Amino acid sequence: MLRNLLGKTTIDSLSANGFNISYNPVCVQSVRWRRKPRWIPKAKTKIFRIPNHKPLLPEETHEWLRINNNYKLQMNSVRAFFREEVMNKKKLIAQGQTPADEEAEFERCKSINDEWNQEIANIRDARYARIMKKRCEKLETSLDHLERIKELQMTKIEERVRIQKEKSTTFITRKNIDQAIEHALSNQVDFNFSIDLQGNIYKGDEKPGSVAKKEAN
Amino acid sequence: MPSYEALVILRQMPRQEVITTLKRTAEAIFSKGGFIRKLDNLGHRTLPFRVFEHGIIHKTGTAFNITFDSPSKVVFDLNEEYGRDVDIVRSNIFKAEEPVKIKCTLQEELQPPAYRKGVIRMLRIARKGQKEKYPLNTGLNYYPFQK
Numbered sequence: 001m002l003r004n005l006l007g008k009t010t011i012d013s014l015s016a017n018g019f020n021i022s023y024n025p026v027c028v029q030s031v032r033w034r035r036k037p038r039w040i041p042k043a044k045t046k047i048f049r050i051p052n053h054k055p056l057l058p059e060e061t062h063e064w065l066r067i068n069n070n071y072k073l074q075m076n077s078v079r080a081f082f083r084e085e086v087m088n089k090k091k092l093i094a095q096g097q098t099p100a101d102e103e104a105e106f107e108r109c110k111s112i113n114d115e116w117n118q119e120i121a122n123i124r125d126a127r128y129a130r131i132m133k134k135r136c137e138k139l140e141t142s143l144d145h146l147e148r149i150k151e152l153q154m155t156k157i158e159e160r161v162r163i164q165k166e167k168s169t170t171f172i173t174r175k176n177i178d179q180a181i182e183h184a185l186s187n188q189v190d191f192n193f194s195i196d197l198q199g200n201i202y203k204g205d206e207k208p209g210s211v212a213k214k215e216a217n
Numbered sequence: 218m219p220s221y222e223a224l225v226i227l228r229q230m231p232r233q234e235v236i237t238t239l240k241r242t243a244e245a246i247f248s249k250g251g252f253i254r255k256l257d258n259l260g261h262r263t264l265p266f267r268v269f270e271h272g273i274i275h276k277t278g279t280a281f282n283i284t285f286d287s288p289s290k291v292v293f294d295l296n297e298e299y300g301r302d303v304d305i306v307r308s309n310i311f312k313a314e315e316p317v318k319i320k321c322t323l324q325e326e327l328q329p330p331a332y333r334k335g336v337i338r339m340l341r342i343a344r345k346g347q348k349e350k351y352p353l354n355t356g357l358n359y360y361p362f363q364k
Contacts, residue, residue: 060363172243172253181239184258184281185232191259 218251218286220313225299226264226278226306235279238304242283245298251287264306271303278306284313 092098172180192204227238243253259280268275287295292310299308330336355361 057363064362167254170254172256174244174247177240177243177247177253180253180256181236181243184239184256185235187258188260189257189282 219289220254220284220286221292221310222313223283223285223295223299223308223310224280225283225308226280227304228270228273228275228306229261229277229279230304234304238302239281241302242299242305245295246283246285246287249287249291249294251285251291253283253285255282255284257282257284268306270306275306 190204194202196202223242225242227235230238239256243256246253259282261277261279263277264275268278296308296310299305302308325334353360
């Protein structure tokens with residue numbers, strides 16, 4: 001609603017300019033029931049309920065346990081290793097002994113990182129160039145398309161104007177009104193007729209069988 | 218200016234009075250900035266039901282169809298004016314619609330379903346909603362666990 005009232009100014013620009021405006025397009029709905037408290041006894045309809053657990057194949061559980069234990073062992077050992085390394089480093093720094101080749105190590109890592117960054121940057125620039133080229137081509141074709149549409153519209157409009165100009169000779173104005181009224185009163189028009197695909201006119205007041213064969217103008 | 222068609226039914230009057238009434242109705246259109254394209258006389262006929270208008274019961278009347286162009290804001294005023302006119306039994310102003318140009322798409326409808334435009338559109342929408350299936354990379358050609 002704020003958008004419509006203020007026209008071009010949107011809520012985003014207002015909030016960007018320091019006004020505390022926010023809008024919440026999502027409906028906020030909070031949790032109404034989480035779990036039954038432990039001190040409340042089980043419901044009478046649920047005391048003797050036996051849950052149907054899926055039967056697990058022992059081979060599957062064995063395999064799953066093996067995979068899982070291996071993974072956990074590896075991860076925990078890696079984590080412990082890193083933890084120990086970090087602690088040792090902290091001890092050294094606390095004692096004031098920094099390893100001598102730390103600077104060199106950092107430089108080496110930095111140079112490798114820069115190489116990688118450069119490779120990726122080259123790939124990215126090439127991709128951007130391709131995208132720009134596509135966009136320019138698309139824009140050009142759309143401009144041509146727009147021009148063609150405008151031309152079509154102009155021809156349509158001119159056609160309509162031409163038709164109206166042709167019809168304007170038969171228009172009735174204050175000058176012709178008397179003539180037109182005389183003409184209308186002397187010639188009666190009957191719209192109660194139907195016409196078939198061959199052009200035969202069937203007048204309304206004739207019997208359904210008879211046909212007045214006239215070519216439709 | 219949009220085209221309108223006014224159907225006016227005049228009460229039973231001598232010919233001279235009919236002419237003056239018609240002139241009056243036309244003058245109303247001209248004074249409000251419109252022009253008339255056609256003036257058709259649909260004839261003197263008995264009305265399908267008796268009309269009580271301006272204190273008189275009318276059983277017959279002459280019907281005229283006036284096709285005119287006028288500014289759209291003027292139509293309301295015209296209706297009101299014709300309603301006040303004693304000689305006009307009934308009047309209605311309709312918007313003259315241009316005939317709709319319908320393209321025949323029978324050949325497209327008769328094609329087998331796979332080639333029909335609507336069906337192709339539906340399939341495209343259905344394919345959009347499906348999630349991507351990622352390869353398992355287990356080296357097996359079946360899912361090894363019980364889902």
